[in-house]
Amino acid sequence: MVLVLGRVTSINVRKVLWALDELGVAYTREDWGLPNRDPRVPEFLALNPNATVPVLIEEDGSSLWESNALLIYLAQTRGALLPRERHELGLALQWLSWQATELNAPWGYAVMGLLRKMPGFDDPQKIADSTTRWTAKMDILEAELARGRPYIAGDDFSIADIAIGLSCHRWFMTPFDKKPMPAAKAYYQRLLERPAGARWMPQDYG
Known part of the structure; x- marks a missing residue:
């Protein structure tokens, strides 16, 4: 059985859990990541020197980290959730990368201040700057989705939809x-x- 290390309030952990549910892979999960369990300990750093979640541990004891890489790994090793047609495969990987490199960065301050209510993230100008930059990226996504395809890479659900959906x-x-x-x-x-989308995009946290 696969083991996932990470807290469910992490969007990156939920990417992996959603993929595992879609693939029908049996797994267990251990809470790691602040404020639940500090990953900056030798036990965790031996698995991921970045001290970030999630970490996936296979049945043979091998471990991997970095959420979008884990999505690709699970799709390839379990034979699903990636398009077979070449161009659609490229689109899925393109949007998966875009989510990590372009869409993630702008929301940081706004999410910490407005959603998580974290102390120190209450500067109105920084919140406004964050939401403005975030909106510009969402405009790109809106234009792409307005093309009318049911999923980000075409007619079929893929791992890219997990990342974009959670975003x-x-x-x-x-x-x-x-x-x-x-x-x-x-x-x-x-x-x-x-079912997995509803499970991992609950209304009590984002």
């Missing part, structure tokens, strides 16, 4: 005055209709 969840869960994003909203609702 949409975070967008809609963070309380601030947002511009309408009808295509993103419809896409998000479509992903919530999947």
Whole structure:
């Protein structure tokens, strides 16, 4: 049985758990990551020197980290959740990378200040800057989803939808005055209709 180390309030941990559920892979999970369990201890650092979650441990004891890499690894080793057609495969990997490199960075301050209410993240100007930059990235996603495909890479659900879907969840869960994003909203609702999507995009945290 696969073991996942990480707290479920982490969007990156939920990426992996959602993929495992979609793939029907049996797993267990241990809470790691602040404030639950500090990963900066030798036991954890031996598995991931970055002290970040998630970490996935296979049945043979081998371990891997970095959430989007884990999505690709699970899809390839379990034979599902990646398109077979070459261009759609490229699109899935493109949007998976975009989520990590472009969409993640802008939301940091706004999420910490508005969603998680963390002390020290209450500067109105920094919150405004964060939401402005985040909205610009969501505009890119909205334009892509408005093309009318049911999923980000085409007709079939893929690991890219897990990453993008959780990002949409975070967008809609963070309380601030947002511009309408009808295509993103419809896409998000479509992903919530999947049992694993509903499980890992709950209304009590983003």
